[in-house]
Amino acid sequence: xxxxxxxxxxxxxxxxxxxxxxxxxxxxxxxxxxxxxxxxxxxxxxxxxxxxxxxxxxxxxxxxxxxxxxxxxxxxxxxxxxxxxxxxxxxxxxxxxxxxxxxxxxxxxxxxxxxxxxxxxxxxxxxxxxxxxxxxxxxxxxxxxxxxxxxxxxxxxxxxxxxxxxxxxxxxxxxxxxxxxxxxxxxxxxxxxxxxxxxxxxxxxxxxxxxxxxxxxxxxxxxxxxxxxxxxxxxxxxxxxxxxxxxxxxxxxxxxxxxxxxxxxxxxxxxxxxxxxxxxxxxxxxxxxxxxxxxxxxxxxxxxxxxxxxxxxxxxxxxxxxxxxxxxxxxxxxxxxxxxxxxxxxxxxxxxxxxxxxxxxxxxxxxxxxxxxxxxxxxxxxxxxxxxxxxxxxxxxxxxxxxxxxxxxxxxxxxx
Amino acid sequence: xxxxxxxxxxxxxxxxxxxxxxxxxxxxxxxxxxxxxxxxxxxxxxxxxxxxxxxxxxxxxxxxxxxxxxxxxxxxxxxxxxxxxxxxxxxxxxxxxxxxxxxxxxxxxxxxxxxxxxxxxxxxxxxxxxxxxxxxxxxxxxxxxxxxxxxxxxxxxxxxxxxxxxxxxxxxxxxxxxxxxxxxxxxxxxxxxxxxxxxxxxxxxxxxxxxxxxxxxxxxxxxxxxxxxxxxxxxxxxxxxxxxxxxxxxxxxxxxxxxxxxxxxxxxxxxxxxxxxxxxxxxxxxxxxxxxxxxxxxxxxxxxxxxxxxxxxxxxxxxxx
Numbered sequence: 001x002x003x004x005x006x007x008x009x010x011x012x013x014x015x016x017x018x019x020x021x022x023x024x025x026x027x028x029x030x031x032x033x034x035x036x037x038x039x040x041x042x043x044x045x046x047x048x049x050x051x052x053x054x055x056x057x058x059x060x061x062x063x064x065x066x067x068x069x070x071x072x073x074x075x076x077x078x079x080x081x082x083x084x085x086x087x088x089x090x091x092x093x094x095x096x097x098x099x100x101x102x103x104x105x106x107x108x109x110x111x112x113x114x115x116x117x118x119x120x121x122x123x124x125x126x127x128x129x130x131x132x133x134x135x136x137x138x139x140x141x142x143x144x145x146x147x148x149x150x151x152x153x154x155x156x157x158x159x160x161x162x163x164x165x166x167x168x169x170x171x172x173x174x175x176x177x178x179x180x181x182x183x184x185x186x187x188x189x190x191x192x193x194x195x196x197x198x199x200x201x202x203x204x205x206x207x208x209x210x211x212x213x214x215x216x217x218x219x220x221x222x223x224x225x226x227x228x229x230x231x232x233x234x235x236x237x238x239x240x241x242x243x244x245x246x247x248x249x250x251x252x253x254x255x256x257x258x259x260x261x262x263x264x265x266x267x268x269x270x271x272x273x274x275x276x277x278x279x280x281x282x283x284x285x286x287x288x289x290x291x292x293x294x295x296x297x298x299x300x301x302x303x304x305x306x307x308x309x310x311x312x313x314x315x316x317x318x319x320x321x322x323x324x325x326x327x328x329x330x331x332x333x334x335x336x337x338x339x340x341x342x343x344x345x346x347x348x349x350x351x352x353x354x355x356x357x358x359x360x361x362x363x364x365x366x367x368x369x370x371x372x373x374x375x376x377x378x379x380x381x382x383x384x385x386x387x388x389x390x391x392x393x394x395x396x397x398x399x400x401x402x403x404x405x406x407x408x409x410x411x412x413x414x415x416x
Numbered sequence: 417x418x419x420x421x422x423x424x425x426x427x428x429x430x431x432x433x434x435x436x437x438x439x440x441x442x443x444x445x446x447x448x449x450x451x452x453x454x455x456x457x458x459x460x461x462x463x464x465x466x467x468x469x470x471x472x473x474x475x476x477x478x479x480x481x482x483x484x485x486x487x488x489x490x491x492x493x494x495x496x497x498x499x500x501x502x503x504x505x506x507x508x509x510x511x512x513x514x515x516x517x518x519x520x521x522x523x524x525x526x527x528x529x530x531x532x533x534x535x536x537x538x539x540x541x542x543x544x545x546x547x548x549x550x551x552x553x554x555x556x557x558x559x560x561x562x563x564x565x566x567x568x569x570x571x572x573x574x575x576x577x578x579x580x581x582x583x584x585x586x587x588x589x590x591x592x593x594x595x596x597x598x599x600x601x602x603x604x605x606x607x608x609x610x611x612x613x614x615x616x617x618x619x620x621x622x623x624x625x626x627x628x629x630x631x632x633x634x635x636x637x638x639x640x641x642x643x644x645x646x647x648x649x650x651x652x653x654x655x656x657x658x659x660x661x662x663x664x665x666x667x668x669x670x671x672x673x674x675x676x677x678x679x680x681x682x683x684x685x686x687x688x689x690x691x692x693x694x695x696x697x698x699x700x701x702x703x704x705x706x707x708x709x710x711x712x713x714x715x716x717x718x719x720x721x722x723x724x725x726x727x728x729x730x731x732x733x734x735x736x737x
Binding site for chain 1: 552
C-alpha cells in the first residue's frame with residue numbers, strides 16, 4: 001500500500017470511528033440508568049436564521065419561563081415514578097432550514113429519546129413536524145404558526161394539537177365590529193403567502209355579506225419596501241378600513257406609508273406585528289387606534305394580568321410582549337402539564353387521549369381541544385386595538401376589555 | 417513505474433470498496449439517527465462533488481446550486497405521488513439538467529464576478545417566479561411531498577455519490593475533462609486550439625446540475641412539506657462552494673473530505689452551540705481561506721511533502737474565471 005493510500009485510509013478510519021462514537025457512545029452511558037430523574041423536553045427550533053426573531057419575541061420567553069416555574073415547584077408530578085420530575089430543555093438550532101429541522105426532530109425522538117417536544121417555528125415547519133411526530137406516536141403542541149389548511153389533516157394526526165387562532169376565527173368578529181360601526185368600504189392588502197391568502201379569502205366574502213364594499217384586495221410580496229402606490233389607491237378610493245394581512249416587516253412598511261401620506265382611514269388593522277409591544281414602542285402616539293389580530297392584555301383577567309407581570313419580570317423587566325400568542329402558548333403548556341399529571345405517566349398515547357377529551361384550567365380560563373384545534377371561545381380575544389399604550393381587546397364583544405375606537409384618531413406626527 | 421501506479425490504483429479501489437461496504441451496512445448495524453446523519457453528510461458530499469465537477473476544472477464559481485437543488489425538490493413534490501421513486505428522482509435530475517442548459521446558455525458567456533452574480537440571481541428569480549405562480553395562479557402556497565424512509569433515501573443518495581465519483585473520475589481523464597481543464601487554465605488558448613468552449617461549459621454545467629437535481633428530488637421526500645422559500649434556500653448555493661473550498665479542489669477527494677468534515681462540524685455546532693454556530697462557522701472559513709488556500713487536501717499534501725517527500729501537487733494555483 002502506498003504512503004498516500006495509507007494516510008487516506010487512516011483519515012477515513014478516524015472519521016468512521018468519530019461517527020460511530022458520536023452515534024453510540026453517549027447513549028450507551030445513559031441506557032443503564034433506569035430511574036427517571038427528569039423530564040427532558042426537546043426543541044428543534046430556529047435560534048439562528050430568518051425565523052429566529054420569533055423565538056425571541058413569541059414562544060421563546062413563554063417556554064423559558066414555564067420551565068423555570070415548573071422547576072421552582074419541584075417539577076411535574078408523575079404518579080408512575082411517585083415523585084415530581086424536574087424539566088430539562090434540550091435545544092438544537094434548526095438554522096431556519098426545513099431539512100435540518102426534520103433531521104433534528106428525528107434525532108430528538110429516536111436518539112435522544114426526549115420525553116416531549118416543543119414545536120418548531122412557522123406553519124410550514126409545523127406541517128412537517130406534525131407528520132413526523134404522528135409517525136412516531138409522539139405528542140406535539142403547536143406554537144408559532146398554524147393555518148386553516150392544517151384543519152382537514154387534523155383527523156389523520158391525533159398526536160398534533162394546534163394552538164394559534166385560525167383566520168376564520170378572527171375574520172368573523174372583525175367584520176361584525178366593522179358592520180356595527182357602519183364602515184362602508186374596505187381595502188385589503190395581503191402578503192403573497194398562505195397566511196395572507198387565508199385571511200384575504202376569509203375576509204372578502206364576510207365583508208361582502210355584511211354589505212361592506214371591498215374596494216380592492218391586493219397582494220404584496222414578502223420584503224416589499226415601497227407600498228406608496230397601493231396606499232395612494234386606497235386613499236383615492238376612500239376606503240374606510242385598511243386591512244393589512246401581512247408580516248411585521250411589510251406591516252411596518254404600510255404603516256410608515258400611511259403616516260407619510262397622511263392616509264388615515266377610520267379603521268386600520270395589521271397582521272402579526274401590531275400585536276407586539278415593540279409596535280407601540282416604535283410608533284408611540286401614532287399607534288393609537290391601530291388594530292391587530294390577537295388579543296389579550298393585563299385587563300383581560302386576573303390570571304392574564306399575573307401572566308403578563310411574570311413574563312415581564314422573567315425578561316428582566318423588559319416589556320417584550322406578544323399580545324396575540326403568549327397567553328395561548330402558556331395555556332398550552334399548562335394543559336400539557338395537567339395532562340401528564342392526570343395520566344400519571346409519560347405515555348404519549350394516554351396523554352394524547354386526555355388532551356383530546358378533557359378540559360384544562362389555564363391562564364385563558366377553561367381550555368380544550370376540538371379536532372386538534374382550540375375553539376374560538378377559549379381565546380381571550382380575536383382583535384386588539386392600541387389605546388393609551390394598552391393593546392385592548394375590542395372583538396368579540398363578550399371578550400372586549402374596551403370599546404373600539406372608531407374612527408381612529410388622526411396621526412399625531414410624521415413617521416418616527 | 418507502471419507497477420507502482422497499478423498497485424496504487426488497486427489500493428484506492430480496495431479502500432473505496434471497504435468504505436462502500438461499510439456504508440451499505442450502516443442501516444443494519446447502527447442506530448436510526450446515524451443513518452439520518454450519514455444521509456445528510458452524503459447529501460452535502462453529492463452537492464459539493466456536483467459543484468466541483470463543473471467549477472473545479474473550469475474555475476467558474478457557480479452559485480446556482482440552490483436553483484437546481486430546488487428544481488429537483490419541486491419535481492419530487494409534483495411527481496412524487498404519480499411516479500415510482502426511481503423515475504421521480506430521475507425526473508428531478510432531468511428537470512435540473514434542462515434548467516441548467518437554459519441558464520448555462522445565457523450565463524456561460526459571462527466570466528468572473530458577473531457569472532457568480534448571475535447564477536446567484538437565478539436562484540432568486542426562479543424562487544419568486546414559482547412563488548408568484550403558486551399565489552396568483554394556483555391560489556395556494558407550497559405542497560406536501562411523498563414520504564420515503566430514511567434508509568431508502570440514504571441508499572439513493574449513496575448511489576448518486578457513487579455515480580458522481582465514477583463520472584468525475586472518468587470525465588477528468590477524458591478528452592472532455594482535458595478541454596475543461598484547458599478552459600480553466602486559459603479560455604482563449606483553449607478556444608484557439610479548437611475546443612468548443614461554450615459547448616463544453618454548458619454541457620458540463622448541465623451534467624453537474626443533473627446530479628444536483630437527483631439529490632434535491634430524493635432529499636425532498638424527507639422534507640414532507642415544501643414551498644419555494646424552503647426549496648430555493650440560498651444556503652444550498654453557498655454550502656457546496658464553502659465545503660469544496662474547505663476540502664480543496666486539487667483532486668477528487670478534496671470536495672468529499674470538505675463536505676464530510678464541514679457537515680459533521682455543522683451538526684456538532686447546531687446541536688451543542690445553537691446560538692453561535694454561524695459565528696464559529698464563519699471563523700473556520702476565514703481561517704481556512706487565510707491559512708489553507710488549498711483546503712484540507714492541500715494541507716495534507718504539504719505535510720506529506722514535508723515529512724514523506726515527493727511533489728506538492730497544490731503548488732500551482734488556478735485562475736478563477
